[in-house]
Amino acid sequence: MNIKSSHARLMLAVLFSMSTLAGCQQSEQVKEVVEEKIEVPAETAEYFLLRPDVEKAYGYSHAVKIGREVKVSGAVSMDDQGNPTAVGDLEQQMKNCYSDLEKVLAHFGCTFDDVVVENVFTTNMPQFLEFSAYRNEIYKNHFPTGSWLGVRELALPEFMIEIELEVLIPEK
Template sequence: MKKRTILNKHLLLLFGVTFLLTFSFLSCDQKEKENPKEMEKETIEITKTEVPEKPEYFLLRPELEKTYGYSHAVKIGNDLKISGAVSMDNDGNLLAEGDMRQQMKNVYSDLEKILKHYGYSFDDVVVENVYTTNMAKFIEVSTFRDSIYKKQFPTGTWLEVKGLALPGQLIEIDMEAHKSE
């Protein structure tokens, strides 16, 4: 008889726990159904997908860039990526041979044209990578960048390389810019 009483108590306890768990789950389920705005919001956030923006390409020197096989810039959404700019004229001839400071000025002039085409400025530049065949000369004239970046300097890398596209080129700069809405 004592074993039966213990068994009944265990069954009663098991039944009580099952009842409480069932009631708790139903209660939670009920609360979710009672707040349809939250359910609707979650559904919208889950099903909402952003459509990627179509890339918009820009050629600074169209014939030259077609010959070499690249686009000088591409804008996707609020992000702008600019290929390396070098000191050259519209026919692809080197400008300011042997003059690091003047080549740097020419490079920044081209970069500014591209930025302005899209309504950006150097204040929007977030990455700047400099490739130079002579790091010591570049560092000597790098303070010129103070006149370009008036608010803050972007992130970036300075690399000394063996050569650039044309003999006599001393510097090439590529960059990325971002404009917040």
């Protein structure tokens, strides 16, 4: 074996060892960073009751806010005592639902522009489709995702429509 080739092999071995050692040190540094725990404060739920007596009687909250998300229970056409309104008039019931939903959104500093999901439940889908263009007055900039579902019945027989929402509160 000649001296030049053994010297070259020795140099390659030293360089390889150094790069492996450097790689291990970097790997340890990365490992340390990955193992650091990041403390995130727990989100607390904020409950909102639009009609406290009615909601307590039926056992639900009209909306719950966690972080920047708000889940809104289905709005139906009722008065402050929980009595159905606009009985037999699906179009007016729909307008009453959106009026209540607007109050809930306002409580959280939101508008219909902040709605990301809207689910509509109706006992009369053909009639709802007749009046669904009213939503253009509600959603002026964009429509949320969601589903329209025809159902056999809602909580009370007089209710013809129920609308629930999911909202993302805008960052300030």
